[in-house]
Amino acid sequence: MERFEEVKNLIMSLEGDFDKFYDKNNQAAGTRVRKGMQELKTLAQDIRTEVQNMKNAES
Template identity: 45%
Template sequence: MNQKYLDLIEFLKTLEPDVEKFYTKGQSAAGTRLRKGLSELKKLAQDFRNDIHC
């Protein structure tokens, strides 16, 4: 498989603890970390998308 795809999936898995903490325990700090992580995920996805587009 493509390494960028694997990196994207692996990064998404790292966000899981903060998703759990935010949605089940209501920890606002986890929400902040999650938003930051999702911004990084967007960058990784855009980079992967550019490879496909070109």
């Protein structure tokens, strides 16, 4: 569950930048959103790999 908390925290930390980019057209916030989404993608892939490894270890 610790990994899930990491995902939630990352998404919540990006909320302000999403608002600034989409509502206020702040280009720097868009860059931070893109960077955060890349981190989210990497974290999600790490979690997928971890889950798959744990699942395979039980077999």
